Amino acid sequence: MMRRMILHRLGTSVLSLFLLVTIVFFLIHATPGGPAYSILGMHATPEAVAALNKQMGLDHPIWQQYGIWWGHLFEGNLGYSFTQHAPVASLMGSYLANSIILYVLATVIAVLFSVLIGMFQGYWAERTPGVLIGAGQIIVYSIPTFFIGVMLILFFAIYVSWFPPGGIGGDQSAGGALNIGSYFHHMVLPAVTIALPLTAGLSRYFGHQARSEYRLDYVRTARARGVPPLRIAVNHVLRNAVRPLVTVIGMMIPGIFVGGILTEAVFNYPGLGWLLWRSALEQDYPTLSAIVLLIGVLTILGNLAADLTNSILDVRVRYE
Amino acid sequence: MKSTKFNQVLLVLSLVGSGAAAHAATGPVIQNGGTIVTVPGVGLAPPSAMNGFNPLLTSSAYDNEAENLMYQPLFWVNRDFKINFKLSIAKKIVVGPKHRSYTVYLSPHWKWSDGIPVTTADVAYTYHMLMKLGPLWPGWDSGGFPGDIQSFKVLGPYAFRVVTTHPVNPTWFELSGLSDFIPYPAHSWQKYTVKQMNDNMTNTKFFSVVDGPFRLENFQAGRYASMVPNPAYSGPDKPHISRLIFRFLHSYASVFFALKSGTVQLGNLPAPLYPARKQLTDDRLTITGPNWGFNYLGFNFSNPNIAFVNNVLVRQAMMHAVNQDLMIKVLGFGHGARAYGLVPGNPPVYLSSEAKALLKQGAYDPALANKLLNEAGWHRGPDGFREKDGHIMAFTLYIPPSMIRGPTLLATMFAKVGILVRMREMPFNELYAKMINPHSKNWQAVYLAWSQTAYPTGGSIFKCGGVQNSYHYCNKKMDAMMDKIRITRGLDALYKFQNYFTEQQPVIVLPNMKLFVMANKNIHGVSQAVTPGGSFYPQFLWISHAK
Numbered sequence: 063m064m065r066r067m068i069l070h071r072l073g074t075s076v077l078s079l080f081l082l083v084t085i086v087f088f089l090i091h092a093t094p095g096g097p098a099y100s101i102l103g104m105h106a107t108p109e110a111v112a113a114l115n116k117q118m119g120l121d122h123p124i125w126q127q128y129g130i131w132w133g134h135l136f137e138g139n140l141g142y143s144f145t146q147h148a149p150v151a152s153l154m155g156s157y158l159a160n161s162i163i164l165y166v167l168a169t170v171i172a173v174l175f176s177v178l179i180g181m182f183q184g185y186w187a188e189r190t191p192g193v194l195i196g197a198g199q200i201i202v203y204s205i206p207t208f209f210i211g212v213m214l215i216l217f218f219a220i221y222v223s224w225f226p227p228g229g230i231g232g233d234q235s236a237g238g239a240l241n242i243g244s245y246f247h248h249m250v251l252p253a254v255t256i257a258l259p260l261t262a263g264l265s266r267y268f269g270h271q272a273r274s275e276y277r278l279d280y281v282r283t284a285r286a287r288g289v290p291p292l293r294i295a296v297n298h299v300l301r302n303a304v305r306p307l308v309t310v311i312g313m314m315i316p317g318i319f320v321g322g323i324l325t326e327a328v329f330n331y332p333g334l335g336w337l338l339w340r341s342a343l344e345q346d347y348p349t350l351s352a353i354v355l356l357i358g359v360l361t362i363l364g365n366l367a368a369d370l371t372n373s374i375l376d377v378r379v380r381y382e
Numbered sequence: 383m384k385s386t387k388f389n390q391v392l393l394v395l396s397l398v399g400s401g402a403a404a405h406a407a408t409g410p411v412i413q414n415g416g417t418i419v420t421v422p423g424v425g426l427a428p429p430s431a432m433n434g435f436n437p438l439l440t441s442s443a444y445d446n447e448a449e450n451l452m453y454q455p456l457f458w459v460n461r462d463f464k465i466n467f468k469l470s471i472a473k474k475i476v477v478g479p480k481h482r483s484y485t486v487y488l489s490p491h492w493k494w495s496d497g498i499p500v501t502t503a504d505v506a507y508t509y510h511m512l513m514k515l516g517p518l519w520p521g522w523d524s525g526g527f528p529g530d531i532q533s534f535k536v537l538g539p540y541a542f543r544v545v546t547t548h549p550v551n552p553t554w555f556e557l558s559g560l561s562d563f564i565p566y567p568a569h570s571w572q573k574y575t576v577k578q579m580n581d582n583m584t585n586t587k588f589f590s591v592v593d594g595p596f597r598l599e600n601f602q603a604g605r606y607a608s609m610v611p612n613p614a615y616s617g618p619d620k621p622h623i624s625r626l627i628f629r630f631l632h633s634y635a636s637v638f639f640a641l642k643s644g645t646v647q648l649g650n651l652p653a654p655l656y657p658a659r660k661q662l663t664d665d666r667l668t669i670t671g672p673n674w675g676f677n678y679l680g681f682n683f684s685n686p687n688i689a690f691v692n693n694v695l696v697r698q699a700m701m702h703a704v705n706q707d708l709m710i711k712v713l714g715f716g717h718g719a720r721a722y723g724l725v726p727g728n729p730p731v732y733l734s735s736e737a738k739a740l741l742k743q744g745a746y747d748p749a750l751a752n753k754l755l756n757e758a759g760w761h762r763g764p765d766g767f768r769e770k771d772g773h774i775m776a777f778t779l780y781i782p783p784s785m786i787r788g789p790t791l792l793a794t795m796f797a798k799v800g801i802l803v804r805m806r807e808m809p810f811n812e813l814y815a816k817m818i819n820p821h822s823k824n825w826q827a828v829y830l831a832w833s834q835t836a837y838p839t840g841g842s843i844f845k846c847g848g849v850q851n852s853y854h855y856c857n858k859k860m861d862a863m864m865d866k867i868r869i870t871r872g873l874d875a876l877y878k879f880q881n882y883f884t885e886q887q888p889v890i891v892l893p894n895m896k897l898f899v900m901a902n903k904n905i906h907g908v909s910q911a912v913t914p915g916g917s918f919y920p921q922f923l924w925i926s927h928a929k
Binding site: 093094095096099100101102103104105106107108109110111112113114117144145146147148153156157212215219220223226227228229230327328329330332336337340343344345 | 433434441442443516517518520521522523580581583584602603604605629630631632633635636639640642643645809810811812814815816818819820830832833849850
């Protein structure tokens with residue numbers, strides 16, 4: 063049954079991906095302009111644009127370009143970025159690695175703090191501390207990500223100089239040799255920027271779950287038996303409340319990418335979000351299409367992984 | 383007695399001498415070594431990234447900044463737009479009596495970093511590559527290239543001759559056309575096709591053979607490019623620093639934060655953040671520019687909905703309606719310069735006496751603007767905006783992203799004389815695509831800027847049918863004047879053209895703001911390194927250990 067479920071989900075996912083990429087492909091080509099204008103800038107003349115478009119294969123009819131792109135994709139060729147002068151695959155490789163590490167770090171921070179805060183909120187539900195935590199969650203969740211980033215830079219990078227204001231680090235001395243400590247040092251503020259609104263949302267959800275668990279009979283029974291509160295929290299409430307969190311995290315993957323785009327722009331962090339933003343601005347069609355495809359794939363796989371994990375963790379969950 | 387007096391004189395002289403030496407010892411002494419981290423576009427443009435280093439294939443000002451450090455120009459043009467032959471690959475130009483023949487002699491002391499001499503083979507390679515690239519090369523059809531060139535001939539390893547199809551203005555041709563014949567390493571590049579060169583745009587090994595003061599050491603896409611001095615550099619202006627790193631930052635805020643934290647030691651302070659300059663306590667401000675170009679409000683003369691711009695009285699009225707001093711005060715915090723023509727004023731080497739007088743006096747005169755609009759038949763309607771034959775004097779102004787302040791000021795100034803301006807912000811690519819589409823009659827007005835060449839004629843920007851004339855402006859008299867500049871020696875033709883241009887205002891020229899460059903207090907030579915022409919010469923930078 064599980065195998066059938068996976069196959070069914072993959073089948074519908076492929077269709078979703080196809081539709082997603084097709085819509086994005088035609089939408090970005092519909093916008094006036096093109097990468098030739100980014101490359102030529104103010105030196106763009108109709109002749110130069112035409113010559114460059116011919117060189118890039120953009121003088122073909124749109125349907126033909128679409129077919130060529132899919133043809134290359136099936137050969138494992140994601141295309142060539144004329145604005146960045148590199149094959150899209152190798153370009154994405156380095157940016158993707160930076161993003162994955164950042165987003166994983168942000169997610170780990172968010173999950174840890176969400177669980178902690180959620181447990182407190184669940185324990186003190188309908189009492190002052192719980193209400194205050196709830197208000198805090200709404201406030202933090204409402205603050206735009208880029209504003210959080212700028213404020214963190216202002217305080218932690220400028221006023222107290224604990225962290226660098228941006229970039230990726232480890233490359234200033236010479237020769238591009240990566241300094242791991244510097245690499246992660248540069249990642250702290252961007253990770254916290256992504257993690258904060260995530261934490262606000264996740265902890266609120268987890269707090270509700272925890273509150274529901276605290277209201278159940280088994281918890282009342284454990285209290286009556288004199289089980290210490292900490293043991294109730296860790297051994298009983300936490301273990302039951304955390305299961306649905308897996309699904310929620312999977313559903314939040316698109317949100318993490320969106321938050322990541324803004325965060326990477328604020329921090330000049332060379333990740334996939336930054337590359338997506340630049341590609342959109344410069345109308346770098348191959349790179350844009352490839353990134354959209356990748357985000358779609360990661361989202362689908364993330365959701366699928368979340369559902370599978372949930373069904374393993376919770377024997378009551380079975381998919382048909 | 384005499385010997386005592388003589389000894390006293392000697393003593394005084396020695397004391398004066400030691401005092402003088404002590405004084406000299408406390409002045410700045412150039413020190414070698416150190417790394418400077420900066421951003422692309424310092425002294426020139428908002429921050430961005432470098433994406434390629436092949437000067438034959440790139441047109442971005444940011445890429446050019448690095449390329450200019452790797453490849454020595456045929457003619458090194460100084461701040462007064464004179465050729466400095468000590469820093470040029472060329473040592474001499476001999477112009478034929480009819481101004482058609484240009485024989486350029488190369489200085490034999492220039493060598494590539496692999497020891498091979500720089501010769502006319504490299505110039506010939508460049509020439510043939512530019513002809514092959516055609517319109518793909520950004521300098522195509524400007525400076526007389528290729529239209530005015532009849533022949534190119536190598537006379538020997540250190541001499542070549544270009545013959546033009548007709549007599550040309552030597553200064554114009556040398557600065558705008560011949561200057562494009564920058565020698566590139568033929569022995570290293572000629573085995574590659576254009577496609578292979580495109581594939582190696584950021585490959586440091588491809589750019590290992592250079593003749594400029596710096597060479598490319600490392601490049602990480604989206605992150606940085608680092609350059610180190612070329613140890614085989616043959617020029618007199620050898621770099622003092624050990625390494626120059628261009629960090630790729632993409633917003634004004636990130637540059638400010640980087641300057642504040644010390645991550646970047648040299649960078650532009652964006653104009654909107656000028657009031658915050660005192661927060662950069664470790665940095666020193668250098669005000670440079672305005673840059674060699676002009677800002678403008680340009681119209682689509684082929685759009686029937688704004689046919690009123692075809693009337694020169696209306697354009698003159700617009701010029702007089704703009705309070706340039708106010709714009710400088712608001713946008714540049716008082717640091718800028720008036721401009722009414724396409725010939726920049728810093729330095730004023732090409733300005734006519736009339737242009738200088740106008741710059742001094744200013745043209746802001748709303749009463750005159752109102753009078754001219756009345757004369758043109760446009761009178762105030764019930765809502766204050768001018769009307770004629772049932773049409774309102776109004777236009778939609780396209781503006782690139784985050785350039786809202788200047789257009790907003792313009793809109794209020796124009797509203798005072800009865801012209802309605804609507805604004806629409808759009809991405810640069812989209813704006814430019816709409817503008818240069820030869821069949822496009824839809825766009826009405828744009829708020830943009832042009833940079834000028836070393837001999838500022840405007841090229842084909844305002845020529846009838848010119849490749850860069852997206853405005854569809856056509857004035858045969860102006861065309862004739864532009865043609866005369868290209869063929870007549872001296873500056874008289876340029877003076878007449880610029881005076882006529884100012885009178886006609888084919889675009890409404892706007893003031894030029896200065897640029898604020900912040901540098902760490904222990905970095906020196908910034909004024910030499912950053913020029914109004916937009917060039918960046920980090921070989922003049924040096925770092926002292928005491929601030």
